[in-house]
Amino acid sequence: MKMLSLIAIIAAGFFAARASTAPVKIGADTYYASKSNTAGIFGDVTAVAGSLMVEGNQLCTSMGKEFELVTQNTTSNIPGVRFGGASITYKCVDHAGSPVMRPDKGVSTTTTQ
Numbered sequence: 001m002k003m004l005s006l007i008a009i010i011a012a013g014f015f016a017a018r019a020s021t022a023p024v025k026i027g028a029d030t031y032y033a034s035k036s037n038t039a040g041i042f043g044d045v046t047a048v049a050g051s052l053m054v055e056g057n058q059l060c061t062s063m064g065k066e067f068e069l070v071t072q073n074t075t076s077n078i079p080g081v082r083f084g085g086a087s088i089t090y091k092c093v094d095h096a097g098s099p100v101m102r103p104d105k106g107v108s109t110t111t112t113q
Contacts, residue, residue: 023059026089030070031056034087037077045074049086060092068096 020035033056037048049072057067070089077084 023056029065029091029093030089031059031092032087032089034085036083036085045076045084045086048084049074049088052086052088053090056088056090060090063092065092065094066096067091068093 023031023033060067068091
């Protein structure tokens with residue numbers, strides 16, 4: 001029984017470690033962060049997105065700047081297949097404007113003819 005408890009603790013630590021990425025700088029004043037919803041079918045991916053925004057706001061505030069959301073993506077949980085989660089891209093700017101989400105979710109596609 002003790003071995004089973006030890007395995008459960010190790011597995012929980014493994015999933016918790018993989019559950020999120022710290023904000024990663026991906027450009028000038030632009031950051032990316034993601035977090036898995038390890039609560040499974042009982043978790044709310046919109047709450048996960050909100051949590052990422054709170055963390056992003058705290059980072060920007062610590063730099064004396066304002067949080068400006070660029071993209072937000074959520075993925076629903078599929079039991080037995082994958083955890084749901086959320087990811088955001090944001091900027092830390094001097095004065096945040098109105099949040100305008102890009103229809104291409106921040107990905108531009110070019111076509112060569």
